[in-house]
Amino acid sequence: MGADLPIGQQSIPELGDPPADATVLRMLLGAQLRRLREGVGVSPEKAGYEIRASRSKISRMETGRVGFKARDIEDLLTLYGVADGQQRTEILALARKSNLPDWWARYSDILPDWFETYLGLESAAISIRSFEVQFVPGLFQIEDYARAVTRLGHRTASADEIERRVGLRMRRQSLLTRAAPPHVWAVMDEAVLRRPLGNAAVLRAQLRRLTEAAQLPDVTLQVVPFARGGHAGASGAFSILRFEEQDLPDVVYIEQLTSALYLDQRSDVEHYLEVADQLSGEALTPDETTAFIEQVAREI
């Protein structure tokens, strides 16, 4: 599948496979801790007290948002009545593995914590559904387009920093060409295709990249044309990340100016799932979308 991508956007072999596992391991371990806690009827407050932390720390641990300290896990397992030596050893080994650094650790100076969380979820997901109102989804941006987007958000950044940020974005795209890529299903408002980031030539190249990406077996692109009038996506851009494990809930990601929202309560997620389902029903089909993007590219 790598051959389908232009040179320069293929995966960078020396960095190795994205270790998607760390995030998933944290989430699985968190889910297991939650089940153990609920099984013995211990409140999050009490569990937090036991490890000298807050209720919200327990919540972050149980959703896999933070790393685990061996001592915390030991204390929690004792509180939850897990006396079996083998089970304790297994859980602790899982905790150690889940704390290995992710590939983006080298970018941590330019990455806010909330975006590191997203990268972990993104590389662990089996499907990524998104709705975009302004920009081409990051996973499909070409360098020049990404540079223009990055400059918008970091007006005072040095040229070096901009290049590192663009480099990070390109590095993320390697998940499209890894052995078992996630299904990336993006719905874009027509405005995304028409807003000239960089210049007209950059936008044309970007649109060409979109039509190429649409041919990848695990990529589904749809556009909601202006002509369809108002649509279900009035809420703005969002992503829904899905994980293979039955235990793990879908996570909705909404980026804000200085932070991000992660929703994983089923009732919240369902709202976005419904909007995504409606948008996909209202949007052009994938085949119509490719023709539409080509048409827009000719008009620029």
Place this chain on the structure above:
Amino acid sequence: MATDEAAVRDGGTADQGEPPAFDTSVAHQARVYDYLLGGKDNYAADRAAAESWLQVNPDTVFTARANRAFLGRAVRFLAAEAGIRQFLDIGTGIPTAGNTHHVAQSVAPAARVVYVDYDPVVLAHARALLTSRGAGKTNYIHADLRDTATILGKAQELLDFTQPVAITLIAILHAIPDSDNPHAIVARLLDSVPSGSYLAVSHMGSDLIPPQTLQEMRAIGSRMSQQQYSHRTGEEVTRFFDGTDLVEPGLVRVEEWRPEPGSSDTRKSFIWSAVGRKR
């Protein structure tokens, strides 16, 4: 048996051909099925209904999975042994692993599949996901099974009705009450395809469920679900195959239809199944 007055609410014959509006506040068969198969494309109302059915009939999960597995084996048989290259899959449901075109095109890459469903959630997923990029082709029609004119008209854009077609009606006919004459619907579909075509059906069996359980299942359906279910006897299901010859082993529970060698599960589903070849 299938005199469900509530069927009128579901479209019935009154506004035939008008697929239901996007509404996730009431359970819908496709999404309940997705939940029972372990999928995540379902909503609170779907899960509530599924859980209620599970309470009165714990075999429901096994049954849903056995039904899905039957689809896979039947399509494989049709493509590999019967040499079928065109499929009309009505009642597609939310795409998951092993959809009809995946199975058919793994045997015959040029196989063509037309999918039909009327759930708007299925529409969103099917248009995006049920695509093939190789030699084979797929198409999706958003229509109600009762609207055979629309289905047959649009299906002919991709399928050649002078050549054999396999019509698959997997776990959908029990959503059509007797008042909408499901046997006539199936006859119209079979009439439009040539001799040597095939029909594959699975259908919840009223004679495979204890009467008390059946009553409770129906009560849940009329309270919580968009579709009202008309469970039918093996004999009534067999009548869908008028004008065809059933292939071995005839009408059996879904898990008993040409099982994979070595399958040793002793649980029983409550869905009848058969495959017939048009004379």
